[in-house]
Amino acid sequence: MIEVISEARCIDCGICVDVCPTNVFDADEHAHPSIARQSDCQTCFLCEAHCPTDALFVSPLSGPAPEGSPLRDEESLAREGRFGEYRGWIGWGHGRTPGSRNDRNQVFTLRLRALRPPEPAAPGSTTAEKEGPRP
């Protein structure tokens, strides 16, 4: 779930408020956006992907991080290089190569196809009888 909006990095552009598919953030005229409905967060990391200043951190947990967790601590997260990490991987941001150029999803689709042994034809199924089991 979304845990941190970086005090230091956020420029109040409001993009996270727009792009969040479950409307987790609220805009605030006089402050940074707030995490108004954390329980609606689906941990999809897309706010991080769209944040132009690497100001957001989504914890890997599908529930809220416990009190005192390093997953809620901006300084510790910054030390570990967590801010902007996902944007780096997908190659979003000025001067980066889109990560989709390195995409290998097709490899895994082919692998799955090869792994899946042919299912025995449905007993008595008319199509199966007509066409026989497939390799």
Next chain:
Amino acid sequence: MSDVLEIETDVLVAGGGPAGTWAALRAADAGADVVLVDKGWCGASGATAAAGTGVWYVEPDPQAREEAMASREALGGYLADRAWMGRVLDETYAGMNEFAARGRYPFPVDDDGRQIRRGVQGPEYMRRMRMLVRRAGVRILDHSPLLELLTDADGAVVGAAGQRRQAGGDYRIRAGAVVLATGGCAFASGALGTHVDTGDGTLAAAEVGAHLSGMEFSNAYAIAPAHSSVTKTAYYSYASFYRADGTVLEGAGSTRGRSVIARTLLSEPVLARLDHAGPAEREAMRCGQPNFFLAFDRAGIDPFTDRFPITLLAEGTVRGTGGIALASTACDTDVPGLYAAGDVATREYICGGFTGGGSHNAAWALSSGSWAGRAAAAHARTVADRRRAAVPAGGAGLRPAGGEGITAREMVREVQDQVLPYDLNYLRHGDRLAPALETLHGLWREARAGLADADPWRAREAAAMTAVARWMYTAALARDESRGMHKREDRPGSDPTWHHRLDVGGLDEPWTRSAALEVAA
């Protein structure tokens, strides 16, 4: 707030995932005025935007096409249709090629410098689809969940109404045709990207008289780390599975052995380790879906060397195949003016009773979206009077029949209690399905009576999940055999007398009927 935004347009598209954006694009290309409403944000909503997916993109080589079509027929229980598959392969090939040129999608290239168009990354794909849709002049309303359809005196669909979560107030859109592309229903299970997929469009369609097909094929479950939302079952083909004491869980696997995992999870934890992935595969996995690794890196887990607890998250009809039945490849429904595309529609025509992988769904979204968009634009041209009297068709969750009951959140939890447990939905048995369905009928009556919520869209989500769950189990009990992903412990094996599709529909009294395999392609 009682403000109502009134709009008149040729084509209204509900849903801004792949199917909705392709529909909007094609309708606009055909010269229609188009409005697209999305519950969240078109570009980030839905299962595709958050993930990476293969695409069923096959060169127009007769042998390659033949193999592509044959490869999944047995898995789907021989319920798919070659004519539809052929048309989807044609449309997907043309659509992805056009997307490469028009959307400038940065595909990877092979050693000969040719683009590999057999997969897309969700964030990049959907960002570019939003851009194309906007460039085509489509008006997008984000954070604007559909609440209900509007019909005329003859029962034809003439628009829709919904809520504007950020802007405040409601919207009421009159349209020559409506394309539903609201996604499947994953029952808020927590599976990646599916929180918006709650069956809203399915309920709305049934309320105006559309029927569904294939709802028994709705029990897809995906592997995820127990702490996380990130589902990517393909990567678990490199995994070994273990019990808590470190012994190997015999028979467990990411494809055929998933039921072993489900059965074991009922009583004890199951752990996984991706120990069959070599250095090259590890790198390829990072590049294929980087957010897969966010879930591990940030939890301090190395998935290649550490054993970590896993869970199975329900993906319902998102990666099942059931949905609104179509009358032809124009993606028209039983109801004049209403079209359906993507996961809200049945995918049996190309997958039969089994999906599992994303590549068929991705191809289906592109193809059915394109067809629905073109057909809706053509239909809209035939509708002369756009202002004839319209009646809102929504019931449960919107118009209480009397009294206030439980909240929407409570209702969702009660529906989840009936549809998420592995021993109810995955490992099916008539003796367990029947009482679950009875409980769901009771919840539906509560949804009809009224929910104690101020927020209409939340009440509507709860009602829609309840409705979808009832159609799912009504169909699962009716199909008195095992076929595709629908496996009944009390009815092992397929029965040749069941080699046909199963229609389901009805609101207060769900019904089923046998349906022929042939649907006009």
